[in-house]
Amino acid sequence: MTKAKFEGKQEDLKDLRLKQTRSEVAFQASETWLKAFEMKRQLEIAAFAVRVASSQASDAQAMERAGRLNHADSLRLQLAVSEARSGLARAKAGSDMAFAALREVLGVRPETKIELRGGLPKLGNPPTLDKALTMAFENRLERKQAALGVVLAEYGKKFAYTNFVPSVNAFAKSERTIGQLPLGAQAFQHTYGITASWDLWSNGSSTFAVREAAQNAAAAEEGRRSVDNMIRLDVQQAAAAFAAAEESLTAANQAVAQAEEVYRIQAVRFKTGAILSSELLLAQNARDAAQVRLATAETDLVLSNLKTQKALGSELPQL
Numbered sequence: 001m002t003k004a005k006f007e008g009k010q011e012d013l014k015d016l017r018l019k020q021t022r023s024e025v026a027f028q029a030s031e032t033w034l035k036a037f038e039m040k041r042q043l044e045i046a047a048f049a050v051r052v053a054s055s056q057a058s059d060a061q062a063m064e065r066a067g068r069l070n071h072a073d074s075l076r077l078q079l080a081v082s083e084a085r086s087g088l089a090r091a092k093a094g095s096d097m098a099f100a101a102l103r104e105v106l107g108v109r110p111e112t113k114i115e116l117r118g119g120l121p122k123l124g125n126p127p128t129l130d131k132a133l134t135m136a137f138e139n140r141l142e143r144k145q146a147a148l149g150v151v152l153a154e155y156g157k158k159f160a161y162t163n164f165v166p167s168v169n170a171f172a173k174s175e176r177t178i179g180q181l182p183l184g185a186q187a188f189q190h191t192y193g194i195t196a197s198w199d200l201w202s203n204g205s206s207t208f209a210v211r212e213a214a215q216n217a218a219a220a221e222e223g224r225r226s227v228d229n230m231i232r233l234d235v236q237q238a239a240a241a242f243a244a245a246e247e248s249l250t251a252a253n254q255a256v257a258q259a260e261e262v263y264r265i266q267a268v269r270f271k272t273g274a275i276l277s278s279e280l281l282l283a284q285n286a287r288d289a290a291q292v293r294l295a296t297a298e299t300d301l302v303l304s305n306l307k308t309q310k311a312l313g314s315e316l317p318q319l
Helices: 002-065 071-106 129-139 141-164 205-271 277-312
Strands: 167-176 188-197
Touching: 002 071, 002 141, 002 277, 071 277, 129 205, 129 277, 141 205, 205 277
Parallel strands: none
Antiparallel strands: 167 188
16 A cells, blocks of 8 residues: 555656646747747847938938038948848847747747737736745645655655565465366365565665665755755745846836937937937937847846746746
């Protein structure tokens, strides 16, 4: 009976490991999807920068023909178009690599076209630290596996101690002879018996087996404590990362608004001849960089939310 319980616990441990593997794969797929979404956004920003730079270069050529702009400023804007196209090529390469990784995670063919629709999910407020720790200790699969490891180690101690007790087996046997019987023979024969064996001397192997089982039990208990410490650290790190991502997103939104306003003002001043093209390009580059940082900050916040879900013990990501 004890052995049957032991084997049942082993099956439970295998199930938990299978769930753990599926959970890891699911979260990896979600992170890969987020990376692909971020690169898609950056590709859109790079394409928009090319259109803006091309429009500015066309306006500059018209202003040069009208005598309102010198040739050097016009060349700077044409050079900006080349740089924008180079940035678009880099963004496309990054997007292609991100989508290739996504196809591998999803298990689809390399030529399969994947289209990401919609936007990033809206996130709610994370739980308090005390509640988060309670959820993590209740749900984390690693803790359940560690607890089962302790139980299995205790079974190992029980099995080791059986070497010090006798082994007793009882048996019963019933036989029937069909056909003509010899004189005095009976059709049914019953046999009963008990066998007992006891190893009185094992050259210390039984003692060493008990010591090893005890050490394994102590190691399993220490492993469970280490898992608890790891869970507490994971939850606190996830909470800190999520708070930092929220602050970064707020700063990125403000930076985009400010950069857009600066660019709008500089574009008007450039058309009136108040500034050179170099100052306009500085404002344009600052705006593009702010938009890229905003896209990264938005995906980082969702990624931090995924890591928080994983730290709290969610088996599957919620997007």
